Structure formats: structure tokens, C-alpha cells
Amino acid sequence: MFTNLQTILLQAQPGGSPMFSLLLMGGMVAVMYFFMIRPQAKRAKEQKKFGEGIGVGEKIITTAGIHGTIRNINNDGSLKIEVSANQYLTIERSAVSMEMTMAYRKKNEGTAATATN
Numbered sequence: 001m002f003t004n005l006q007t008i009l010l011q012a013q014p015g016g017s018p019m020f021s022l023l024l025m026g027g028m029v030a031v032m033y034f035f036m037i038r039p040q041a042k043r044a045k046e047q048k049k050f051g052e053g054i055g056v057g058e059k060i061i062t063t064a065g066i067h068g069t070i071r072n073i074n075n076d077g078s079l080k081i082e083v084s085a086n087q088y089l090t091i092e093r094s095a096v097s098m099e100m101t102m103a104y105r106k107k108n109e110g111t112a113a114t115a116t117n
Helices: 001-010 016-051 098-117
Strands: 059-061 067-075 081-083 087-091
Touching: 016 098, 059 098
Parallel strands: none
Antiparallel strands: 059 067, 067 081, 081 087
């Protein structure tokens, strides 16, 4: 049975329909767009919106894992964050991690809610 299937597959007609090939390539491009490119662009847009929306006094986490509180927003768009008592770092807005900061805030909201009960 295996050899029959193998011979059938090997005897396929060469030079199939060019329309089928174009449809297949178009389908592959569409799948790549909807499963890879579009979600990544959406995530980048959300990250940019998050970075523009943060303000003074908010606790953040950078992409490098540094925890801090925003103390000043400089004219060039960079942030001055306090990492410990009277120790400051200047970082770019794009260095603030939306995923880690939101997870940190969610975790602290959960612990604050259980502490008040």
C-alpha cells in the first residue's frame, strides 16, 4: 500500500495551473499578515500609547527590569525615575515595559484589595 501511495504522489502532473499557484501564494501571504504582522503592529501601537500616557508619580518597570517611580518628564521626552532614595536614572519613554508594568500594577492591586479585607 505504501508503494502505491508513493507512486501516485510521484506521478503528479508537472506544471499545474498558474492560477492555483497564485491563489496559494496569496493565501500564504494573508495567513502571515493576520497571524504575525498585524498582531505585532497592534502591540507596538498599544506600547506607544502606553508610553505617552504615563505620568509623574507612577511606578514603572523598564524593559531591563529596573523598578522605579517617575519623578520628572524632561523636555526631550525622557523620564527621570527614582530607583531608590535620592538615586535617579534618566531613561527614554520607549524603555518602559507595558507588559511588566501592567502585571506589577495588577499584582499590587490584588494584594491591596486583600489587605483591606
